[in-house]
Amino acid sequence: MHGTVDGFSYGLVTPLVAYLMACLGGALGLRCTARALRVAHSWRPGWLALGSAAIGSGIWTMHFIAMIGFTVRGAPIHYDKPMTYGSLGVAVVMVGVGIFIVGYRGATGTALFTGGTLTGLGIASMHYLGMAGMRLNGTFEYNTVTVYVSVAIAMAAATAALWAAGQVRGFLWSMGASLVMGLAVTGMHYTGMAALSVHLHTGGAPTAGDSPAALLAPMLIGPLAFLCLAGVVVMFDPLMATGKLDRTPVPHEPGVPAHPPLGHPARGARLHARRTVAHREPRTPQNR
Template identity: 80%
Template sequence: MQGTVDGFSYGLVTPLVAYLMACLGGALGLRCTTRALLVAHSWRPGWLALGSAAIGSGIWTMHFIAMMGFSVEEAPIHYDKATTYASLGVAIVMVGIGIFIVGYKGASGTALFTGGTITGLGVASMHYLGMAGMRLNGKLEYNTFTVAASVVIAMAAATAALWAAGQVRGLMWSVGASLVMGLAVSGMHYMGMAGLSVHLHAAPGSTSGDSPAALLAPMLIGPLAFLCLAGVVVMFDPLMIMGKPDWAPAEHKPGVPAHPAVEHTGRRAPLRSRRDEAQRRSRTPQGR
């Protein structure tokens, strides 16, 4: 017996709110990734870790807000908390691996492809592991084509977003990238859901039970609070409006050593060496 699936129990409310959460997580995560490319190596892991957690929390929150609008008419839905939170962990870890690759290897070439692929697979893994945490009197069945299409969308979106983060072109560039990423992540979610059908077991019994919103709302408190905290950190960062990087030559003042993360290469170092040598010779008495 096929169940009657409704993915929009609250109309457009859940898709719109879910999209906004995906954009928020993407904006914070990409902002942190961009910021990591502008700081010394000692600070880079912290910004990349914050960006990974922000993107992972954002897409996880987006998924389960969207799932608040998902229902099966003939069967109540419950969620296994262990599997649900495991999907959050998978999202953060896999997104983190991809972001760290790009953060240290650069947003181009093989590093970008590898980082984007792993990040996209993290988004898809979060989605389908979260779906595996659903408990109802039936079996979830997926269309192979739509599942494959949703994974491709996730990988393409992640690669494009990481490429945009590596361009370092300003706040509006990051905002635009986050809007695109939010659209792609939401599209991936609803593409996967479009290929879902529910085969109910015989004698479903009572259909009474808590609504998906009542079940999921308490689980969302933690990730939502984290996103707010991450937003505060990004907002109060002094270089939020893409100021000059910590190692910018324009910020080096006479008498102040350059940042230790910067290697003095090119013409500047030899010129300084010749000048110092000339000063040393001028202070040395003739004939000595």
């Protein structure tokens, strides 16, 4: 028989908190990715890895906070922990592949399409692998068309987020992009849940079990702690809030203006070299 599914057993609390977590992970990931596109190559892998982990953890946390409000009447739900944590690994790795492609190839053209596709597939894979980790006295059935729609939403959201990472300069625009990304990712989750129906097995009386909140709350501690630490790193980086370029001071030399160069360190080095040459070049009537 078909089970009665309720995805909002706590009302609007779980959807709103899930949305905020998706926004937080997206905001951290966007800022880290945008930062990676503006630093030397030696620092880029670290920022891209941090951004990948932030987005992946934010999406995973969003999913399971939303699942706290998911119940099936007469069928207590349990979770397979290895598969549940495996879905977190899938999210971080596949999101990371997409972010690294854009980080090294740029947020345009083929690189943006490839990176957005892989990242979107990572988001969808995390969702459905997490659903496969649920254990109850029944089986899940999905509407194929709605599943495809949810995957398309994930791919579109990921592509838009990666494009924003390459285009966003200011803090407010970045926050706006993260709000849109959070809305798209949360919409993908609930679209995927709308594709679900549960067929309960007959022949057994309903059994007691732990609530989804009691089962999932301990699993969320680690990703939440990581997001908090990533937030601290982002807040204390001087370029994160403003999105402006570096201003590295140049050692003052007699006769050379003591103004800092703008932009990439290589540009600053070239400007400093030109100033040094101009200072050392003999002053003649032709070059005065």
